[in-house]
Amino acid sequence: MAECEHIRVGREFLESVSWPSAFRQEAHDRCYCERCYPPHLRDTMDVANYTYVIPRGWTRFAISVDEGFFNHHNVWDKWLNCYHGTSIDSAKSCLEHRQLLLPNDTTMHGKKLEIREGHIKGEHYVFTTPSITYAALDYYAHTYHFQSPYNSQIYTIKVVLQCKQKPDSIIVQPETVDARRQGIKICRYIPNDKLEWKTQHRSTVTIYGLLLEVKQYHVHNHSNSFQYQQIRNTQNVSYEPVTISQTPSPPPPPPFKTKVSTLSNSENISSPTPEKTHREPMSKKRIALLILLVIATILPISALIFGQIYKNDCPIQPWIPRWMTIFGAVGLATFGLLFIILLITFKSCSDDINIGGCISGCVSCLLVFFFLGWLITGSVWVFPAKSKVQYNQYNDTNYCQENLYKFTFGLLLAQYSLIGLVICCGGILALLGLCLG
Secondary structure, eight states: OOOOOOHHHHHHHHHHHHGGGBBBOOOOEOSTTTTSSSSTSSEEEEETEEEEEEEEEOOEEEEEOOOOHHHHHHHHSEEEEEEEEEEEHHHHHHHHHHHHOOOOOBBSSSSSSSOOTTSSSTSOOOOOOHHHHHHHSTTSSSSSEETTTTTOOEEEEEEEEEEEOOGGGOEEOOSSSTTTTTTTTOOOSSSSGEEEEEEEEEGGEEEEEEEEEEEEEOOOGGOOOOOTTTTTTTSOOOSSOSSSSSSOOOHHHHSOOOOOOEOOOOIISSSSSOOOOOOOOOHHOOOOOOHHHHHHHHHHHHHHHHHHHHHOEEEEEEEEHHHHHHHHHHHHOOOOOOOOHHHHHHOOOOOOOOOHHHHHHHHHHHHHHHHHHHHHHHHHGGGGTTTTSSSSOOSSSBOOOOOHHHHHHHHHHHHHHHHHHHHHHHHHHHHHHHHHH
16 A cells, blocks of 8 residues: 555654754654544544543654653553644644643743733643644644645644643643633533643653644635634733743745745734725625614514604504504514614624524524514404494594504504515425425
8 A cells, every 4th residue: 555645754854954863753653644544433532531532533753751751650551642733843842841831931941931922921831732633723823834845835833742641730721822711612522611631740741743734725715724713812822831932024926945944924824814994895785784684673663663752552452552562662672673683694703603602593583483472462452343343433432543544554564564575485395495406
């Protein structure tokens, strides 16, 4: 069988960055692409009573470990699997030091480590995560362009360290990339409120693999490097312990002058989209929605006004002005709520965010049932009075103020017409679906 492309490209990439061969342990390399790790295999495993999320789509290049340390502490069976997104330079530094260092530590080269700009001040911890998806966010895992010397194909490569961590050393906390507020679930298997682990015990985190996500580079996908790149919160980003080169320059457009070029982390996430020089005009759909909203707001306002002005001017059926008042008040509140939801939706930064979610769906159902029930109730009060209502004899028990009665009558007919139109359109669409299907 031909060698897996991910393994070949990953090996070429490591050679191009002078990855220390003394720490390589090729016998334990493992690829988790679809070819090497088929979809029918499990996505998670239970390790030390914690969920180990398999790094599907990634390739592990094994790192030699201290077997005496691992055997003494029973690391393989008792410690947890976790990930740490980083850059290739920082990964090499971690490898050389055999651990992830803390802020204020001094490296063997004499460099004092500091918290990276834009990260949480005072957080003197080593940060890891049980989720490969979270570790791969552009906040943490750097992306590189690499041109294979084998076939000149250009690839994008992300870097994540695979580690073992002592269970009683971790402090579990929620994600810090603003995903919860935006309603985004980052990992399928780990809840957002348990995505970050931190510790001040350096020796409780040990590295056993370098994970590379190898993908063929496509120009039209260049500006959309990760599905969560719209999550922005520079005040709440975890500290990356070992930093050698945190501000690489952005890559030149293909063809590349060098084999490896780094995508700037600030370019992919921290920088907002360039502002346009003019405001885009409203779409036709938004204009139509705005018009419908204005009309739907005027009707309940009119009903509320008519119901209050003529509340004592319909002896033939005193509930007609009350019906109008209640219809107007509930309708006005409903469309005011819809206006607020639409306003928030127009300003939201992603189509993936579900405004209102299940709560708005339940409220909508309740309102639909209310208006249907109120429509039937109003019909019982208004339509039977049509044949005997009087408009000119104020003292007659059959009297009802003309404007009040006719407006109520027309409002009921308009609602029935709208329901009929919706049913007809639904039926036509269903028939078209059957014919085309």
